[in-house]
Amino acid sequence: MTVLKQIVAVVGMNLRNLPQRLGPSLVIVVGIAGVVAVLVSVLSMAVGFSQTIAGGGSPDRALILSGGALQEAMSSIPSDAVPNIVNAPGIGKDAQGRPIAAAEALAQVQIEPRGGGKTINIPLRGVSNVEAELRPELHLVSGRMFRPGLHELVVGRNLETRYGLGVGSHLKFQNGDWVVVGVFASDRASTLDSQILTDAQTLLAAYQRNWFQSITVRLAGPHGLDALKQALASDPTLHVATFRESDYAANQSRALNAVLRFIGYFIGGMMAGGALFGALNSLYASVSSRSVEIATLRAIGFGSGPVVLSVLAEALFLSLAGALIGAFCAWVFFNGHVSSMQLQGALQPPTAFAMSVTPSLVVLGIIWACVIGLVGGLFPAVRAARLPIARALTALA
Amino acid sequence: MKYFRLIWTGLWRKKVRTIFTMLSIIVAFLLFGMLQGIDTTFKQLVNQGRLNVLVTQNPAGLPLPLADLSQIQAVHGVTRVTYRALFIGDYQSLRNIMIVLPIDPDNFFAENPQFSVSQRNRDVFLHTRTGMLVMKSVAERLGWKVGDRIPIQALNARKKDGTATWTFDFVGTFDIPNSPASEQPILLMNYDYFDTGRATDTGTVQLYQETIADASQAATIGNSIDNLFANSPNRTHTETERASAQSQLAQLGDLDFFVEAIVAAAFATLLLLTGTTLMQAYRERIREFAVMKTIGFTDRTISVLVLSEAILLTLGSALIGLLIARALLPVIGSALSRYGLPGLELPGIVLGVGVGFAVLLALVSAVPAALRAERLSIVDALAMR
Numbered sequence: 001m002t003v004l005k006q007i008v009a010v011v012g013m014n015l016r017n018l019p020q021r022l023g024p025s026l027v028i029v030v031g032i033a034g035v036v037a038v039l040v041s042v043l044s045m046a047v048g049f050s051q052t053i054a055g056g057g058s059p060d061r062a063l064i065l066s067g068g069a070l071q072e073a074m075s076s077i078p079s080d081a082v083p084n085i086v087n088a089p090g091i092g093k094d095a096q097g098r099p100i101a102a103a104e105a106l107a108q109v110q111i112e113p114r115g116g117g118k119t120i121n122i123p124l125r126g127v128s129n130v131e132a133e134l135r136p137e138l139h140l141v142s143g144r145m146f147r148p149g150l151h152e153l154v155v156g157r158n159l160e161t162r163y164g165l166g167v168g169s170h171l172k173f174q175n176g177d178w179v180v181v182g183v184f185a186s187d188r189a190s191t192l193d194s195q196i197l198t199d200a201q202t203l204l205a206a207y208q209r210n211w212f213q214s215i216t217v218r219l220a221g222p223h224g225l226d227a228l229k230q231a232l233a234s235d236p237t238l239h240v241a242t243f244r245e246s247d248y249a250a251n252q253s254r255a256l257n258a259v260l261r262f263i264g265y266f267i268g269g270m271m272a273g274g275a276l277f278g279a280l281n282s283l284y285a286s287v288s289s290r291s292v293e294i295a296t297l298r299a300i301g302f303g304s305g306p307v308v309l310s311v312l313a314e315a316l317f318l319s320l321a322g323a324l325i326g327a328f329c330a331w332v333f334f335n336g337h338v339s340s341m342q343l344q345g346a347l348q349p350p351t352a353f354a355m356s357v358t359p360s361l362v363v364l365g366i367i368w369a370c371v372i373g374l375v376g377g378l379f380p381a382v383r384a385a386r387l388p389i390a391r392a393l394t395a396l397a
Numbered sequence: 398m399k400y401f402r403l404i405w406t407g408l409w410r411k412k413v414r415t416i417f418t419m420l421s422i423i424v425a426f427l428l429f430g431m432l433q434g435i436d437t438t439f440k441q442l443v444n445q446g447r448l449n450v451l452v453t454q455n456p457a458g459l460p461l462p463l464a465d466l467s468q469i470q471a472v473h474g475v476t477r478v479t480y481r482a483l484f485i486g487d488y489q490s491l492r493n494i495m496i497v498l499p500i501d502p503d504n505f506f507a508e509n510p511q512f513s514v515s516q517r518n519r520d521v522f523l524h525t526r527t528g529m530l531v532m533k534s535v536a537e538r539l540g541w542k543v544g545d546r547i548p549i550q551a552l553n554a555r556k557k558d559g560t561a562t563w564t565f566d567f568v569g570t571f572d573i574p575n576s577p578a579s580e581q582p583i584l585l586m587n588y589d590y591f592d593t594g595r596a597t598d599t600g601t602v603q604l605y606q607e608t609i610a611d612a613s614q615a616a617t618i619g620n621s622i623d624n625l626f627a628n629s630p631n632r633t634h635t636e637t638e639r640a641s642a643q644s645q646l647a648q649l650g651d652l653d654f655f656v657e658a659i660v661a662a663a664f665a666t667l668l669l670l671t672g673t674t675l676m677q678a679y680r681e682r683i684r685e686f687a688v689m690k691t692i693g694f695t696d697r698t699i700s701v702l703v704l705s706e707a708i709l710l711t712l713g714s715a716l717i718g719l720l721i722a723r724a725l726l727p728v729i730g731s732a733l734s735r736y737g738l739p740g741l742e743l744p745g746i747v748l749g750v751g752v753g754f755a756v757l758l759a760l761v762s763a764v765p766a767a768l769r770a771e772r773l774s775i776v777d778a779l780a781m782r
Contacts, residue, residue, distance in 0.1 A: 023673040030669050034662040042655075066555075073458075074553035076597055108458030110634065119644055121458060173456065175628060207457060208630040211597075239559065267428065271663055274424035277417040278670040284414065285677055 006306040010297060014290070014310040015317060021289060024282035025318055031275035032322030032372060033329065036365035039268030040330040043364070044355040045339060046260035048189070050253045052353035055188035057249025061134070062225055064215040064232070067239040071252070072106060076211045079103075079204075081238060085215055088235075090228030092218035094133050100218035102128045105203050105211075109173050109196060113163050122159065123195045126203030126212075134218055138192065143167035143182030148199035151206075154182035156193035158352040162338055165196075174206040191249075194340075194352040216245070272372055279376030283315055287384045294384055295392035304385035311384050315377025316370060323369030327362040400698075404706050410678070415710070418674045422714035422758075423721070425667045426751055430722025431729075432656045433750070434743040438577045438730075442739060443646055445511070445576060446639030449612040451475075451619055453605040454641075456634040460601030463592075465633070468625050469605055474618040476610050479504035480602040482591055484554035486563065488539065488547065494736050495535075495549055497563075497584045499591035508606055511573050512585075518569030522585070529565035530585040533572040534734070541567050549584070555596045563594070580730055580740025606638070664754070672762035675707055679766035686770050687778035700771035707763030708756060715755030719748055 018025055064085060069075035077085070086101040094100050105126035110119045132138075146152035159165045160183050169180040178198070186193055204210065219225055229242045243251075287294070294307055335357040409415055453469065455461050463480065470478050482499040502523045506512060514522075514530060522528045531541065541547060544567065551561040565586060573579045592599055609618050619635035626633045636644075686699055694702075723743040730741030 023676065027666075027670045027673050031666045034666040038659055038662055041658075070552055108456065110456045120647065121456075124457075174630070174632065206630075207459065267432075267659060270424055270428050271666075274421040274428075274663065275666065277421040277424070278666070281414055281417045281421075281670070281674060 003303065003305060006302050007309050010302060010306040010310040011313045014314050017290075018314065018317075021286055024285050027282045028275075028279045028315070028318040028373075028376070029322040029325065031278040032319050032369045033326035035268060035271045035275045035372065036323045036326030036369055037329045038271055039264055039368060040327055040357060040361050040365045041334045041355065042260065042264035042267065043361050044330065044334055044357045045353075046257050046264060047358055047361065048339070048353045048356040049260065049351075050250075050257045051356060052189045052191060052193075052351060053249050053253035054246070055186060055190040056192055057246040058137075059244060059246045060219055061245040062217050062219055062228060063243050063245045063248050064217065064240050065213075065243070067241050069241065072213045075213050077103065077213070077215060077240065078211045081240075082212065082215065084235060084238060085232065085240065086217065088228055088231040090220055090224040090226070090231060092220040092224065100133045101215060102134055102217075103200060103212040103215045104128075105200050105207075105209065106213045107174075107203060107207055109171060111159075111163050111165070111171070120163070122163075124153075124203065125192075125195050125197050126200035127197050128200045134216060135186075135192075137187040137190070138184050139187070140182050141185050143180070146181055146198050146202075149202055151176045151178040151198075151202070152181045153178050153196050153198050154184050155180050155196050157183055157185040158194045158338060159196065162194075162340070162352055171196075176206060189354060191351050219244075268368070272368060276372050276376050279315065279319070279372060280379065283311060283377055283380035284383065286314065287311060287380045287387075290384070291387055291392045294387055295389045298387070298389050299393065308381040308385045311381035312374065312377045315373040315381075319369040319373025319376075320366065323366045326369075327357070327365045330365075331357045331362075400702060400705070404702060404709060407682075407702070407706050408710060410682070414674065414678075418671060418710065419714040419717075421670055422667060422711055422755075423718040425663045426715040426718030426755070427722050427725075428663050428718075429660050429751055429754070430719045430743050430747060431726060432660055433747045434722060434726045434741055436653065436656045437744050437747055438739060438741050439646055441744065442577055443639060443642040445578075446637065446642035448615065448637050448639055449609055450508070450638040451607040451609060451615060451622070451635050452638050452641040453607065453622055453633045453635040454603070455631055457632075459631070460598050460603060461605065461631050461633065463600050463602055465605065465626065465631075469607060469622055472607075472618060472621050472625070474609050474611065474614050475607045475622075477504055477508055477608040478605055479508040480588070480605045481505065482588060482601070483603040484551050484591075486549040486551040486554070488549055492735060493539070493582070495582050495584050497549060497551070497554075497586060499586050499588040501588050505585075508608055511576065511578075512571050513574055514571035515569070518571065521568045522587070525566055525568050526587055526590050527564065527566050528568040528587065530569055530571045531567060532579065532581060532583045533570040534580055534731075534740075535582045536567070536570045538731075538735075543567060543569060554591070556594050557596050559596075563591075577730075577739035577741065580734040581738070582735065607635075612637075664758070668758060668762055671707070671711060671758060672765070675703075675763050675766050679703065679770060683773065683778050686773055687775045690773065690775050691779075696771045696773075699773070700767040703767040703770045704760070704763050707766075708759040711755045711759040711762075712752065715751055715758075719743070719751045723748070 064077070065072065065075035066077050082103045086099045086103070091099045091101055107124045107126075108121045109124045111122050112119050140154070141157060143154070146154055153171065155165045165180055166183060167180055171178045171180070184197070200212070217228070219228065225242070225244055232238055232240055232242055297307065298304070334355045337355045338352055339355055340352045453461070460482070466478060466480060469475065479501050481501065484497050486495045486497050487493055488495055502519075506514060506519060518530060522530050529547070547565045547567050549563045549565065551563055554563075555561050556563070565584075571585065607618070607622070609615060615637050622635045623633050689699060690696070726741040726743050730739070734740055
């Protein structure tokens with residue numbers, strides 16, 4: 001009999017006998033399912049979060065903040081500096097030859113979540129009417145756009161799903177009753193989807209402010225950013241910093257993304273350790289319950305290679321089953337689950353994002369499971385191979 | 398206790414299996430201790446928020462004018478008011494984040510007795526315009542000595558001269574004893590130095606803090622403060638210090654949910670693992686139990702022996718795991734504190750709950766084995782039927 005035939009026979013026999021060792025086998029499956037579920041769900045938060053942050057940033061746009069500011073919330077640009085900035089070279093022009101740029105102002109609005117709970121701060125962004133050309137990825141999903149001068153708002157889709165804000169909702173802030181007239185969404189998940197938009201001048205008037213937080217512009221061509229940066233740096237009256245919007249977005253999510261990944265790998269790693277010990281226990285038990293069977297096979301001429309492989313195959317099969325169950329649980333429970341996190345410390349309001357279980361995360365989970373299975377199966381397999389045939393057979397008597 | 402040796406020997410009957418089982422229980426409780434420790438640290442910070450102290454902020458996330466002070470002071474029921482601003486800075490690099498609080502030195506310490514500071518340090522601070530008081534743990538970590546001139550690079554507070562570098566005279570330290578906050582890099586500076594130096598938002602504060610005579614009147618007093626400014630461009634939102642801390646925590650994300658989900662997943666796995674291990678150990682020892690019963694051990698004693706062995710195994714391993722978590726958390730906490738996070742520790746209550754879980758785990762997973770051991774018939778067992 002060839003070795004290959006032996007392997008097929010022994011592995012097949014072992015896998016068919018699995019139901020007899022249901023309890024110990026379940027330990028491996030459930031243990032690994034737990035590891036993979038936790039690993040994949042925590043990492044799916046990191047993926048969803050960075051997708052959302054990155055979704056708000058486009059390489060075709062630039063963000064201008066006051067010099068030294070690392071975030072929009074820390075920045076202030078006086079209104080009288082705005083004309084100088086938006087007329088600088090490097091900024092794209094619309095059909096009428098006007099620069100595609102918008103000075104934006106930020107404030108916060110407190111919202112009482114639907115069904116009680118703690119009040120939450122939501123960013124309110126004052127934008128101007130070139131949004132269609134500046135941010136073509138935004139579109140209304142219901143209602144209409146706000147009208148300048150009126151206390152009207154449009155809200156991001158996440159606020160509708162998470163806090164129940166919708167067309168017709170009223171919010172009270174800054175001496176006013178503001179009404180939601182529309183709900184918008186971005187083509188790709190974006191931080192804007194967790195914000196409230198209104199007209200910039202209306203916002204400044206309500207808050208009696210004369211400064212903006214940032215200016216967002218559409219860049220003219222591939223060299224737009226360099227031209228813009230150079231022009232703004234050479235104007236001695238301006239003290240501003242210019243970022244490509246996509247770079248700024250990536251930078252914003254880097255720290256939290258790293259923290260989430262660390263948590264995912266750390267907790268996943270610890271649980272993997274626990275599952276590994278469980279797998280070792282179960283497979284040792286499996287080998288000892290099969291000792292007569294293994295000794296018999298060896299006595300009738302099977303080599304130790306096929307026996308080793310049969311134990312490893314059992315380990316891999318159970319790990320794989322666990323990995324699939326774990327990944328499936330993560331996908332069912334968490335894919336698309338809207339969570340919320342604060343971007344960087346207490347200075348910024350939370351960003352809502354949908355967790356995203358991607359195929360590559362599932363593959364990662366399966367790889368982890370197979371490694372645990374192989375390591376957990378190796379030592380018991382070696383013991384199976386070294387089993388003294390005579391003693392194992394006489395133990396029966 | 399006379400059976401301790403018997404239980405101990407039974408436990409180590411299969412060394413490798415016992416060690417692996419122990420290791421997985423240790424890992425699960427290590428995880429439990431660390432996650433719960435982080436969770437309770439944040440809750441502890443919230444619970445330190447007082448109910449007889451109100452916090453007034455601008456709901457728009459913008460500053461409030463300092464001019465509001467006298468009006469708030471006049472509100473009936475308010476006994477003392479203090480105010481502060483806030484900026485985030487760093488010392489040398491972003492690896493040393495500093496939370497800088499420009500405070501009103503006259504009332505801040507009376508209003509915040511948790512800041513423990515010597516009379517001498519307070520006096521020097523009061524009389525040194527550019528002085529700063531620093532959290533003790535942070536000054537020690539960075540090796541600052543009294544008299545040093547320390548430059549702090551502000552991330553969100555530019556100066557009139559166009560730079561963002563604030564230079565301080567280090568005049569002493571303070572501490573917030575018995576609080577996770579004592580690891581946080583907090584600096585106190587004089588509000589006057591800050592307000593006259595900054596380029597924007599002059600004459601504003603980040604929040605007012607009011608001590609009230611009667612905590613049960615918190616809501617009423619809060620409303621009367623907010624009504625004062627209901628028609629001003631800078632409306633206010635007043636709530637108790639605890640409620641304010643709670644909403645800050647809620648802002649952070651779904652912490653609770655993840656801690657609970659992960660701990661539940663780990664424990665479910667563990668329950669299955671110890672359950673099968675103990676059942677397996679029981680099956681291997683059926684004959685032993687029969688022999689013990691033959692020589693006079695009662696049914697009850699046998700089942701108690703099986704249970705005790707399980708409790709010893711889980712409790713011992715759980716304690717090891719919890720103690721490792723207890724040792725690790727402060728290390729992780731102080732590594733993170735330079736990014737502005739509070740210190741971490743494993744409070745006694747988590748230790749207690751952990752021990753409770755360990756006993757529960759032992760009972761649930763060992764009861765089937767114990768019951769079977771109790772009902773075991775000698776004749777059947779010896780005949781291996």
